[in-house]
Amino acid sequence: MKKRRINGYLLCGLIxxxxxxxAALVGxxxxxxxxxxxxxxxxxxxxxxxxxxxxxxxxxxxxSRVVKGSGTxxxxxxxxxxxxxxxxxxVGAVTGYFGGxxxxxxxxxxxxxxxxxxxxxxxxxISIVGPGNKYNVVLALGIVFIPSFARVTRTAFxxxxxxxxxxxxxxxxxxxxxxxxxxxxxxxxxxxxxxITIGFNNAVxxxxxxSFLGIGVTPPDASLGYLLSEAQDKLSxxxxxxxxxxxVIALLVFGVGLIGEGLQKMDREVA
Amino acid sequence: xxxxxKRNLMLVLTMVIVSFLTFLAxxxxxGDPAEAMLGTEATPERLxxxxxxxxxxxxxxxxxxSWLAGFASGDLGVSLHxxxxxxxxxxxxxxxxxxxxxxxxxxxxxxxxxxAIWSYRWTGTVFEAVRTAFNQLCMAVPPFFTGILMSYLxxxxxxxxxxxxxxxxxxxxxxxxxxxxxxxxxxGIPRTAMTVRMMRSTVIGEMQKAYVRTAISRGNDRRAVLxxxxxxxxxxxxxxxxxxxxxxxxxxxxxxxQVFGIPxxxxxxxxxxxTRDYPVVQTVVVILAFWVVLAGTLADLINQRVDPRLRLGGxx
Numbered sequence: 159m160k161k162r163r164i165n166g167y168l169l170c171g172l173i174x175x176x177x178x179x180x181a182a183l184v185g186x187x188x189x190x191x192x193x194x195x196x197x198x199x200x201x202x203x204x205x206x207x208x209x210x211x212x213x214x215x216x217x218x219x220x221x222s223r224v225v226k227g228s229g230t231x232x233x234x235x236x237x238x239x240x241x242x243x244x245x246x247x248x249v250g251a252v253t254g255y256f257g258g259x260x261x262x263x264x265x266x267x268x269x270x271x272x273x274x275x276x277x278x279x280x281x282x283x284i285s286i287v288g289p290g291n292k293y294n295v296v297l298a299l300g301i302v303f304i305p306s307f308a309r310v311t312r313t314a315f316x317x318x319x320x321x322x323x324x325x326x327x328x329x330x331x332x333x334x335x336x337x338x339x340x341x342x343x344x345x346x347x348x349x350x351x352x353x354i355t356i357g358f359n360n361a362v363x364x365x366x367x368x369s370f371l372g373i374g375v376t377p378p379d380a381s382l383g384y385l386l387s388e389a390q391d392k393l394s395x396x397x398x399x400x401x402x403x404x405x406v407i408a409l410l411v412f413g414v415g416l417i418g419e420g421l422q423k424m425d426r427e428v429a
Numbered sequence: 430x431x432x433x434x435k436r437n438l439m440l441v442l443t444m445v446i447v448s449f450l451t452f453l454a455x456x457x458x459x460g461d462p463a464e465a466m467l468g469t470e471a472t473p474e475r476l477x478x479x480x481x482x483x484x485x486x487x488x489x490x491x492x493x494x495s496w497l498a499g500f501a502s503g504d505l506g507v508s509l510h511x512x513x514x515x516x517x518x519x520x521x522x523x524x525x526x527x528x529x530x531x532x533x534x535x536x537x538x539x540x541x542x543x544x545a546i547w548s549y550r551w552t553g554t555v556f557e558a559v560r561t562a563f564n565q566l567c568m569a570v571p572p573f574f575t576g577i578l579m580s581y582l583x584x585x586x587x588x589x590x591x592x593x594x595x596x597x598x599x600x601x602x603x604x605x606x607x608x609x610x611x612x613x614x615x616x617g618i619p620r621t622a623m624t625v626r627m628m629r630s631t632v633i634g635e636m637q638k639a640y641v642r643t644a645i646s647r648g649n650d651r652r653a654v655l656x657x658x659x660x661x662x663x664x665x666x667x668x669x670x671x672x673x674x675x676x677x678x679x680x681x682x683x684x685x686x687q688v689f690g691i692p693x694x695x696x697x698x699x700x701x702x703x704t705r706d707y708p709v710v711q712t713v714v715v716i717l718a719f720w721v722v723l724a725g726t727l728a729d730l731i732n733q734r735v736d737p738r739l740r741l742g743g744x745x
Contacts, residue, residue, distance in 0.1 A: 166558060275680020278717055285702040285710055286454060363571050367684045370573050371699045386573065390688070393581050400581070404574030411569035419565060 168420025174413030178406070182232050185225035193222040193380070202396050211402040215392055220399055223385060224406055230381040231407075234296055235361040241300030242357055246307025247350065251338050253308070254315030265312065271305040280364055284373055295374050299364055303357050310353045314346040348425055355418030359411045366407055382407050432733055440726045447718045448500070452493050455711045500715070510706040519694065519712060525598055525609075526686070526693035530678045532606075533613035533620075537674060541621045542667065545628030546655070552633065567622035572681055575615040576688030583611055595691050612689045616681045620674050627670050631663045665732045672728025676721040 191209075196216040203213040211220035253261040271279065276299075283298035315338075318324055327341050368374030369383030376384070382403055389400035487495075499505055505515035548564075551557050580592035589607060596604040635641065636659055644654045683695030694713055701709040 167561070170562075275677050275721070277680040277683060278714070278721075281683070281698065281702060282451075282454070282714055285705075286457075359569070366571060367573060371684060371687055373699060373702055386577065390577055393577065394585050397581055400574075400577045404571070404577060408566070408570045408574060411571070412566050415565045415569050416562070419561065 165420045165424055167416045167423060171413050171416030171418075171420055174409060175417060178228065178410050178413065179232065181225055182229040185222075185229050189219075189222035189225050191219035191222045193226040194218065194378075202392075205398050205402075212396060212398040214388070214396055214399055220402060223380065224382070224403055227380045227382045227385045227403070228406055228410070230292070230375060230379055231362060231365055231383070231410075234292060234299070234365045234375070234381065235358055237296045238299040238303060238361040238365070239354060239357045241296070242303030242307050242361075243350070243354055245300075246304045247311045247343075247346075249304065249308040250311025250313075251315050251342070254312035255319055255334070255338055255342070257316070257319075261312075264308070268305045268309055276302050276360055277364055277367055280368060281373070284368065292375050292379050295365060295368060299361055299368075302364070303361065307350075307353060307357065310349055311346055314349045315342055318342050318345055352418050352421050352425075355414050355421065359414050359418075362407065362411055362414075433730055436726055436729055436733075440722060443722050444719055445497075447722065448497060448715050449493065451711055451715050451718070452496060455707050456489065500712075505712045506708045508701075508706055508709050510701070510704045510709070515708050515712050518709065519697065519716070521598075522692060522694045522697050523716065525595075525691060526679070526682055526695060528598065528605075529609050529612055529616070529682055529686070529691065529693060530675070532609050533616040533678055533682075534671075534675055536613055537617045537621050537624060538671060540617075541624035542628060544621070545625045545632065546660070548625060549629050549632050549655075564622045564626055568619050568626075570618065571684075572615045572619065573684045573688045575618055576612065576685055579611050579615055580689060592690060595689070608689065608691065612685050612691060615688070616678060616685045620677060620681075624667075624670060624674065628663065628667055631666045632659055635659045635662050665736050668728050668732050668735065672724045675724035675728075679717050679720050 196218060197213070200209070200213050201215055203209050205212040209219050209221060211224060214220055214223075249264065253264050279302045280298050283301055284294060287294045287297055324337060324341055327337050332341070365374055365381060366383030366386065369376075369381045370387045372387065374383060375381040385403045386400060386407070389396070389403050392399055496506070503516050505519075507513065508515050508518055511518055548560055551560055583589045584592040590604070590611065595608055598605045632655070636655070641654055641659065644658060645651060682693060683698060685691070686693040686695040687699065694717070698710065698713045698717075700706075701713065
């Protein structure tokens, strides 16, 4: 029997992402300080044991703000990926399985859309649905991520279409819906999972970019991107603000990126 | 030559489709520009007069055609916010963004390809995991974060440039280039990491092919096979990827311009979105889209020169 090696990428990625996820989850009901409470006596405090990430120009605790903000960022990214993955898989499954004119037309449209930088498409959609609202951000990013998921799943479904076990399922009289859901979908998880990790990272970065530009999440909601734009103005007085916020974004994307790398490595080893 | 002609025709067709979709999208959402321009001063007579003046009471397709014709001749309408011809507004900013993207593109190309070959040599050693992790980290750091770090380190501490104060591109070209260089580095880091990753896996895939095994079994030096044969065969993948990079850079520049206070196209776009200045948004989007399509076409054309197999039909 072959000895199974521990997948280091996957493990490290899961640990980093898990810790951040846990912190964000706890942050929804408990933070060390009120993220919006001002304290005139403690302006521009450098990081210490009381204020782990220091304080900003109003004396607000940056650690609490970052924890709360990462909750918003994570929620938006998850919702976005959910929209992109579900709708994208649906489109990919139908076009990949049935083929035909609809497949050709949709894939040409897809080609055109995936050619564009996601941030540009998101900006276009947000300018149509209206900036400055977190639901619109989710909508805009969700729409933007549909094509890439559709492309990945279409290839997987098209590849499975004429495989023996699918043909045999069809001969046994299984309905198309059942074939797609029960027989094909589980076999596309292999390609879907890495796609989800990549999509999640793109969503985190796109949301952060948009909020940073001031057309994403706006107060009272605060996401990591918004915090970073706030931090930029105070760069000379409180460099730790930008440093800590940016580091959390980078760590989150890094962690999920490692999971994706690990999944692909696992896949290569199995195959 | 036939291929180039076909590809150029496709380019024109894609551009027409893209511009039509953009025009349609803004047609559906922007409401009545006449009302937006007049605001509270709107009276039925003045609205009618302005609509007449702007040509808004013509059919949709006629307006699209005249907009397209205007696009070709440089007459892009008037900004709702600045009350100034859109082209005059965009032209100087386009120049700056173009410079930023070109500097960044040059950096990515020059750095990533040697790095990819170098990192290939590490395959199978202890350093591989470290390298992969570092590569992932570079991809994870968002450009606006590196941008903030750089403007703190080089701008505020070392005073190599003044963040937010972009020198005139024509009068102080040197200073402007320094400013653009730091922005270009931030823009290029994640993309460089991606290029290295892509190139490395292409080279690995190529090295497993039969011709490599044959060449090595004939007694050729591994390194010589890599540089003489494998790299040539990896070139098309690299060109395609760099074409996408060119397209991706224009998206990234939107954010980086904001960080460094570079008055480019991206900043104009963001500002115009928040002020709902649709004629400007529309034009910038179409210009950026053209850029993307052009980069793809250029990559295809170069590939077709590089790889004779593409030239002789087949995959084309």
